[in-house]
Amino acid sequence: MDFKMMRWVPFYGPVKNRYAAYFLRKIIHATCPEQYFVRFMSQQVNPCANATYALTFDFDFEKDIEAFPYLLDMLKEKNIKxxxxxxxxxxEKYPDIHKRAVDEGHEIINHTYTHPDNPHWAPDRYFNKLSYAEQKSEIEKAHEVYQKVLGIxxxxxxxxxxxxxxxxxxxxILSELGYKYSSSTAACAYKGFGAPSEHSHGIMEIPTGCSLHFPLAIFDSWNMLRKKKPFLGDDNLFVEEFDATIKVVKEHNLFITHYFDPYDIVVNNKLERVLDSINQHNINTLLYRYLIF
Ligand SMILES: [Zn+2]
Known part of the structure; x- marks a missing residue:
């Protein structure tokens, strides 16, 4: 499929039927992912003057906490927030390492108090099945811990x-609590074409991004490496895919953000290569809090 024909390919977001979306994704990934990526992303309104990358990590398991000191060392060495x-x-359990992250200028994002369905504390709870009051309490309790333990x-x-x-x-809920943004959607299935935009209640939504050859997937370690049939399944390919994506984001002056699981990205030296790629392409990096309207 050539680039001109792309105008006839509907975007993934409005495709509500799961099977249609699945096959559309398969076809696009197999035939014209790079063209789709550029066409999709180029429609965004980049909130920043230049090509910009926002790097984030989700800490869900003990092994992610184990990777924390090395992650902070590496971010410091490469001068990336x-x-x-x-x-x-x-x-609450590991206050010192979290305090160190704050002291070194990184941003804390509320990921709830127990992270339903985390096996450590909330194995049978699902965030979307909680009542409004329970969801609010999960967010509020975490907020109070950050205030008390981290002073933020x-x-x-x-x-x-x-x-x-x-x-x-x-x-x-976020509006009631005075929050400013959420980053809880996938770029491919959300308005804004991968750039932040106002959702509702005065809250900005910052969708997490995709990659050059898999524009209709979230580019994260779970999808790319860890799930049953991963898109890539190889650490070197993962780093190459990241690098190719950042190169195109830079060339086209786009905004993109990703999240990674700390343990997954630290093993086999992927983290250092990912950070080097950011620096080599000389792309701006930015924390979400600086995107606020
Ligand atoms: Zn998580």
Whole structure:
């Protein structure tokens, strides 16, 4: 399929039928992913003057906490700031490493108090099945822990497990709590073409991004490497895919953000290569809090 024909390919977002979306994704990924990526992303309104990358990490398991010191060392060495979606329970259990992250200029993103359905504390709970009051309490309790333990006022949120477990109720809860943004959707299935935009209740939504050869998937370690049939399944290909994506984002002056699981990205030296790629392409990096209207 050539680039001209792309205008006839509907975007993934409005395709509601799961099977139609699945096959459309297969076809696009197999035939014209790069063209689709450029066409899709180029429609965004980049909130920044230049090509910009926002790096974030989600800490869901003990092994992610184990990777934390090395992650902070590496970010310091490469002079890059990141957003950390952390859960209240872990901040209570490991206050020092979280304090170090704050002291070193990184941003804390509210990832709830227990991260339903985290096996450590909330194995049978799902965020989207909680009542409004329970969801609010999960976010509020985490906020209080960040205030008490880290001395910060958090303004951003990420739904545990994103898309499928994300609910519209989040936006009015965040508004009630004085929050400014959420980053809980996938770029390919959300308005804005991968750039932040106002969702509702005065809350900005910052969708997490895709990659050059898989524009209709979230580019994260779970999708690319860890799930049953991963898109890539190879650490070197993962780094190459990241690098190719950043190169095109830079060339076309786009905005993109990703999230990674700390343990997954630290093994086999992927983190250092990813950070080097950001620096080599000389792309601006930015924390979510600087995107606020
Ligand atoms: Zn998570």
């Amino acid at each position: 990141a957003g950390f979606a952390v859960i209240g329970k872990f901040v 006022e958090c303004i951003g949120f990420r739904t545990p497990h994103y898309g499928n477990l994300h609910t519209e109720s989040v936006y009015s």
